[in-house]
Each structure stands twice: as structure tokens, then as C-alpha cells.
Amino acid sequence: MSASTLKVAVIGAGTMGNGIAHVFAQSGHQVSLIDVNAAALDRAQATIERNLDRLVAKERISAEDKAATLSRLKTSSEMHGAVSDADLVVEAATERLDLKLKIFEQIDASAPANAILATNTSSISITRIAAATGRPDKVIGMHFMNPVPIMKLVEVIRGYDTSDATTATVVALSQQLGKIPVEVHDYPGFVANRILMPMINEAICSLHEGVAGVAEIDQVMKLGMAHPMGPLHLADFIGLDVCLSILRVLQDGFGQPKYAPSPLLVNMVMAGKLGVKSGEGFYTHTKGSKEIVVAPAFNG
DSSP: OOSSSOEEEEEOOSHHHHHHHHHHHHTTOEEEEEOSOHHHHHHHHHHHHHHHHHHHHTTSSOHHHHHHHHHTEEEESOHHHHHTTOSEEEEOOOSOHHHHHHHHHHHHHHSOTTOEEEEOOSSSOHHHHHTTSSOGGGEEEEEEOSSTTTOOEEEEEEOTTOOHHHHHHHHHHHHHTTOEEEEEESSTTTTHHHHHHHHHHHHHHHHHTTSSOHHHHHHHHHHHHOOSSOHHHHHHHHOHHHHHHHHHHHHHHHOOGGGOOOHHHHHHHHTTOOBTTTTBSSEEEOTTOOOEEEOGGGOO
């Protein structure tokens, strides 16, 4: 399979899925964005259009480029037809193993035999996902960073049976998208989240134990460690439920207590305080505004 111009199916129209669809379409590929939720598809389409408008306003692309990108993008709520002629399928559904296994069984049954099946999972074993298919040599991890149109890194994760040819194609394709692919091995959390999530968890533990407040913890990491965003702000941005899921994958995969999630994180997720997506986490987030304030629960 050539990495020049492909038919790409992206499954999941959430934050990651619409970003992945955006970069593929902008790079010249024909893209089908798939989600069972029609409203999610509408939101994704609107988000992609807004992001393209920003690029036009900043003179990074032309109005003609925007129109061409949108012309290469279509949406669908039905998986079988949308993946039946795909060269590449990228799964970007919720970070749940049972859901991903079900999706990969369906993709495997519907996609052409030569299609590569990629997952955007941030922590789940590629080998385990590949075992749900009859083509484990063509299953690979393609972990984009959020926000996808801006962040350069793509973690490329080989499963136990992923072939050299599949890996080479995905590396070349990532480069064609303007990304920087980094090959890593298939262990829980890979590299990015194996290092990031314990740091975020330790920041939450420090807050829980009263070492410092939300703003103070984030300020220390921004000013002292040159992080562009503090760990608690970043956790809100990622989604506290996603952080919790990844920490549990790490804890289960390695069997080490150092990966056990903070009780505060567990309680916040149970209470529905998920960060940006719910409007409140460690900070209060107002839709349409970049300004944040420390959430009432942590403000004195």
C-alpha cells in the first residue's frame, strides 16, 4: 500500500477522531468519519470547519485549501459500507478494551484484506487488540497527540505480530501528514502515558495531601520545569476519566502499586467532574472561553 493518496476511515467522531480526520483530509486523503451518534458527527464537522477557518484567518492555508479539504471528508453512521473500500482504518473510540475489541472484529470482517487497521489507543495493548482480528500483521498503534492538527508527535506501536511492511507504511504516512513518528514497543501506556500519567497522578496526590493548591502545583511545574501547561490543567484537558482509565491499564499491566490512581481522582470521576468535557474538574471551564478559574471544591 502506497502512502501517497489513500482512502481512510476514521472510527469515532470525538476530539481525537475529528482531529485525525482533519489532518488526513487536509493532507489530500479521502476520509470517511464514522460514528453511531449523528449529533457527534455534526459536532465533528463543525469543529473541523472552525479549525480550518482559523488556519485561513492566520493565512496558513487558502480558502481554496479549506474547500478542498472539506470536499475530501464525508461522514457516516454505518461502519460496514464506510470501511469496505478503505486502505487504512484508524479507530479513535473511547478508551475501553471491550469496545475496541468489538470494533476491531467488525472492521476485520468489513475492510479489504490488504487494509491496515490502526488504533489511536493511548495505553491498551496493540497485541491484544490485534488478536481480535485475522490479520494481526496489519494491526498497529497510531497514537496521535491532542490537539491533533497542532501536535507533531505520533507514537507508532508495533504489536507482537505487526509486520515490518505495516510499520514502514505507517511511519511514512505519518511523515506525509507532517507529523514526527516515533516507534515504541507494546507495553502498557507505551512511552507518553507511562511517563505522563504517573506525573499527573502525583500532582493529584500532592493536592489531596494538602501539599499545595491547584494553581500553585501547576505554577511550580510551568515555571520550574518549563511545562507549557500544569499537570492538573492538562488532566482537565485530557479528561479525568481518560486519566483514570490509563492509570488502571498501567496498574493492571505492571501490577505495581505506584500506578494506583489517587482516591481523589477516582472520586472526581465518580462525581462526574471530568474536566473540560464536563465544564468542571480541577478548574471551572466556560464553553467558548479560554479563561479558567480554580474549581469551587479547591478554592479555599
